Amino acid sequence: MSRPETLAPLFRSLHTVKGVGDKLAALLTRYFGAPEGQEAIILDVLMHMPSGVVDRRRQVGIAEAHLQQVVTLRLHIDRHQPPPRGKPHVPHRVFAHDQSGDINLVFFRAQGGWVEKALPVGEERYVSGKIDVFNGEKQITHPDYIVEPDKFATLPLVEPVYPLTSGLSSRALAKLVRHAVDALPDLPEWIDAETMASRKWPTFADAMRMVHLPEQPGDAELWSPARQRLAYDEYLAGQLTLQIVRATMVTARGIARRFDGSATRKVNSLLPFALTEGQKHALNDILGDLSAPERMSRLLQGDVGSGKTVVALMAMAAMTESGAQSALMAPTELLASQHFRTIKPLCDAAGITCALLTGKMPAGERRAILAGLADGSIATAVGTHALFQSDIQFKDLGLIVVDEQHRFGVHQRLALTDKGRHTDLLVMTATPIPRTLVLTHFGDMEVSVLHEKPAGRQPIDSAVLSINDYDRVITRLQARLAEGAQAYWVCPLVEESETLQVVNAEDRFAELQKTFGDSVALVHGRMSAAAKQAVMDRFKANEIKLLVATTVIEVGVDVPNATIMIIEHAERFGLAQLHQLRGRVGRGSQRSACLLLYKEPLSETAKARLETIKSTEDGFVIAEKDLELRGQGDLLGTRQSGMPGYRLAVPDVHRHLLEFAHDDAKALFARNPGLTGEDGENIRILLYLFRKHLAIPLIRAG
Structure with missing residues (x-):
C-alpha cells in the first residue's frame, strides 16, 4: 500500500520551504537524523518537541x-x-x-x-x-x-524553546515550525471517541498546534493533554508495529507438540538440586506454549544466577520427546562453549545427543556435525550466530533458545525463525528489564520472570572505596588469597588511552604481578578465543588465584570458588554492567565480597549509581534506577542497535500511557488483524506519521 495522499504535504523536503537554502537544508538533514540518502522533511519539524516554554x-x-x-x-x-x-x-x-x-x-x-x-x-x-x-x-x-x-x-507572548544545534538559530527554527503547523492536513481520528472524551484529549492536529504555538504556557507542558495525546500516539504506533511483527511470527503456523515427559523427568532426576518455584512456573509456561498450535515467542528474564539455563535445557529435552531438534545460541564463543559444558554431561546421561558448533572448528569435525543436524541424529546444537548461516540445515528445528537477546532486535527475531518452518522461540536475558522497556522492545513476546535465586546462593557484601586505599586493598587481598579464595580484578580498558586517565588492564596486571607473581593472569577482549579459554580453564582449575580482566567476563563465566570481585574505576561502568559483574561471585557456598574502587572526583550520577549497587542485589530495582539515571536508550545498549527511541513520549512522565497503548494495540489488532476498512485506514495513517510503515507490508490480508 502506498502512503495515503492526505499526508503528502508532511513528507515534502524542507528544501522546498522558502528561505531554506542548500546549506540550511543539509544542516537540518543532519540534525534530524534523516535516513541515509534522504532529506529532512516537514514531518521532522513537527516531531521535534520543544524542551520548554518562555512566558512573556x-x-x-x-x-x-x-x-x-x-x-x-x-x-x-x-x-x-x-x-x-x-x-x-x-x-x-x-x-x-x-x-x-x-x-x-x-x-x-x-x-x-x-x-x-x-x-x-x-x-x-x-x-x-x-x-x-x-x-x-x-x-x-x-x-x-x-x-x-x-x-x-x-x-510571541508564549514561546516554545527548542533544542538547537550549532548553525541553527531559534528564529530560523521558529519560522519552520510555523510553516510545518500550517501544512498539517485534516486527519481522521484513530483513537475511539470514548477515550478522547474521558481523557479530554485534543485531535492530533490541535495537539501539534498547542505544543508548537501555545497560547498558554500550560499547553506545551509534558503533562498537558496535548503532549499526553502525542505521547500516546507514538507509543500506540510502536506497540502496533510489535503486534504486527508478533502476528508475522506467531500465526498458527506453529505445531502443537506432544510430550511424554520421559526426557524431562530424566534430566530433572540428574540435577544436583530441586527446581525453584519460579523455574517450575516458567517451565510450565513454556511447555504450555509448545503444546499450543501457535508459535511460541517468549522472553525468559532472570537475574544473574537465577537458573535460566536449566529451564532452557528442560525445554530442549521436551522438544526431543516430540521428535524435533533444538538450538541454543549465545552471543560469544566463550559463552557458547560454557553453556555446552554445562548441559553436555546432563544431555549425555539423559540420552540426548548434543553438539557444539563454533566458527573456528576443524573442517572435518564441522562436516560431521552438519551431517548430524541435517539427518536429525543430533538433537541439540549449541553455538553462536554461526548456527544460522545459510549452509546449515536442520532436519526439523523445533525450538530456538537465544541467550542475551537484547543484542538482537526484532528483525533478527524474524530472520531466526525462518530457519525452521514452525520454530518456537525462547529468549533469555540476565539483564533485568523494567516493565516499561519490556513493553517497548519485547511487546511482541510473552514474558516469564525468575525472581528467586537457586538455594544455597550466598548474599554478596558490597563496599565502595577510593582508589587511594589501594595499599589496604592489596594487603587484605593477599590475606584472602592465602586462605584459598580466588578473585577477579576488573578494569575498564585494555591499553592506555591518551584522553582518559584510566588505569588499564595491562598496567594493572603488571602492577599486581609485582605482588602476586605467577598466581595472577590477564584476560581481555582482544585475545583469541582459545587463549581466553586457556586462561579461564586455569582459573577454574584454581591454578590462578587472581584474574585481571576487562568486561569480557561480564556474562556467563561460572567459577564457584571465586568469591571476590574488585571493580576498578567503578564510576565508569553503568549500573546494569556493575550488577552483571558482581553476579560473577556469590555462586558457591562461601560468602562473597564485591569491592567498588572509584577515582575522585565523583559526579552526582556516579555517586547515585555506586550507592544503588551497594544497597541492593535486586536486579529489577537496579534496572529501574538505571532507567532513571540514564534514560532508556542506554539501558539495553540500544543507542546503536536501532531500538525505538522516542521523540514525543518522555518515559518518566508518560510511562502510564505505554500500558494503555499496549492493551489498546492488542485489542485493536485482535479486532482487525488485516487493518482493513475505515478504522484500518486511519491506523495506517498513524503508522506512516510515526515512520512505522515498514511494518505495513507484513500485515496478513485478513
Missing part, C-alpha cells in the same frame, strides 16, 4: 519587573551611548523609561548601526527579555524581541 505575558511597569524575570515592557527610548572608538568590548547602551522607572538595554559588539535603527530616540517600542541588575540599575542584555507598538501582535 508579564507586561508590567519597570518598577514591578524583578531580577531574572522575563518581562515585556513598553518603553520610551531616551538616548544611545555607543562604545568609544577602538573599544569594541565596551557595550552599546540604550537608556529608556516608562511611567514607573528607568532601564538600560545593553548590546555587545553591535556594529552597523542596527541598534539605532531598531530603537529610534523619542519613539516607543515593546521590548521583551530577562531583567538583570548592574551597578544598582535594571537592565536587559540583548533583548529577545523589539517590536513597534502597531506590530505588537507579532511578538
Whole structure:
C-alpha cells in the first residue's frame, strides 16, 4: 500500500520551504537524523518537541519587573551611548523609561548601526527579555524581541524553546515550525471517541498546534493533554508495529507438540538440586506454549544466577520427546562453549545427543556435525550466530533458545525463525528489564520472570572505596588469597588511552604481578578465543588465584570458588554492567565480597549509581534506577542497535500511557488483524506519521 495522499504535504523536503537554502537544508538533514540518502522533511519539524516554554505575558511597569524575570515592557527610548572608538568590548547602551522607572538595554559588539535603527530616540517600542541588575540599575542584555507598538501582535507572548544545534538559530527554527503547523492536513481520528472524551484529549492536529504555538504556557507542558495525546500516539504506533511483527511470527503456523515427559523427568532426576518455584512456573509456561498450535515467542528474564539455563535445557529435552531438534545460541564463543559444558554431561546421561558448533572448528569435525543436524541424529546444537548461516540445515528445528537477546532486535527475531518452518522461540536475558522497556522492545513476546535465586546462593557484601586505599586493598587481598579464595580484578580498558586517565588492564596486571607473581593472569577482549579459554580453564582449575580482566567476563563465566570481585574505576561502568559483574561471585557456598574502587572526583550520577549497587542485589530495582539515571536508550545498549527511541513520549512522565497503548494495540489488532476498512485506514495513517510503515507490508490480508 502506498502512503495515503492526505499526508503528502508532511513528507515534502524542507528544501522546498522558502528561505531554506542548500546549506540550511543539509544542516537540518543532519540534525534530524534523516535516513541515509534522504532529506529532512516537514514531518521532522513537527516531531521535534520543544524542551520548554518562555512566558512573556508579564507586561508590567519597570518598577514591578524583578531580577531574572522575563518581562515585556513598553518603553520610551531616551538616548544611545555607543562604545568609544577602538573599544569594541565596551557595550552599546540604550537608556529608556516608562511611567514607573528607568532601564538600560545593553548590546555587545553591535556594529552597523542596527541598534539605532531598531530603537529610534523619542519613539516607543515593546521590548521583551530577562531583567538583570548592574551597578544598582535594571537592565536587559540583548533583548529577545523589539517590536513597534502597531506590530505588537507579532511578538510571541508564549514561546516554545527548542533544542538547537550549532548553525541553527531559534528564529530560523521558529519560522519552520510555523510553516510545518500550517501544512498539517485534516486527519481522521484513530483513537475511539470514548477515550478522547474521558481523557479530554485534543485531535492530533490541535495537539501539534498547542505544543508548537501555545497560547498558554500550560499547553506545551509534558503533562498537558496535548503532549499526553502525542505521547500516546507514538507509543500506540510502536506497540502496533510489535503486534504486527508478533502476528508475522506467531500465526498458527506453529505445531502443537506432544510430550511424554520421559526426557524431562530424566534430566530433572540428574540435577544436583530441586527446581525453584519460579523455574517450575516458567517451565510450565513454556511447555504450555509448545503444546499450543501457535508459535511460541517468549522472553525468559532472570537475574544473574537465577537458573535460566536449566529451564532452557528442560525445554530442549521436551522438544526431543516430540521428535524435533533444538538450538541454543549465545552471543560469544566463550559463552557458547560454557553453556555446552554445562548441559553436555546432563544431555549425555539423559540420552540426548548434543553438539557444539563454533566458527573456528576443524573442517572435518564441522562436516560431521552438519551431517548430524541435517539427518536429525543430533538433537541439540549449541553455538553462536554461526548456527544460522545459510549452509546449515536442520532436519526439523523445533525450538530456538537465544541467550542475551537484547543484542538482537526484532528483525533478527524474524530472520531466526525462518530457519525452521514452525520454530518456537525462547529468549533469555540476565539483564533485568523494567516493565516499561519490556513493553517497548519485547511487546511482541510473552514474558516469564525468575525472581528467586537457586538455594544455597550466598548474599554478596558490597563496599565502595577510593582508589587511594589501594595499599589496604592489596594487603587484605593477599590475606584472602592465602586462605584459598580466588578473585577477579576488573578494569575498564585494555591499553592506555591518551584522553582518559584510566588505569588499564595491562598496567594493572603488571602492577599486581609485582605482588602476586605467577598466581595472577590477564584476560581481555582482544585475545583469541582459545587463549581466553586457556586462561579461564586455569582459573577454574584454581591454578590462578587472581584474574585481571576487562568486561569480557561480564556474562556467563561460572567459577564457584571465586568469591571476590574488585571493580576498578567503578564510576565508569553503568549500573546494569556493575550488577552483571558482581553476579560473577556469590555462586558457591562461601560468602562473597564485591569491592567498588572509584577515582575522585565523583559526579552526582556516579555517586547515585555506586550507592544503588551497594544497597541492593535486586536486579529489577537496579534496572529501574538505571532507567532513571540514564534514560532508556542506554539501558539495553540500544543507542546503536536501532531500538525505538522516542521523540514525543518522555518515559518518566508518560510511562502510564505505554500500558494503555499496549492493551489498546492488542485489542485493536485482535479486532482487525488485516487493518482493513475505515478504522484500518486511519491506523495506517498513524503508522506512516510515526515512520512505522515498514511494518505495513507484513500485515496478513485478513
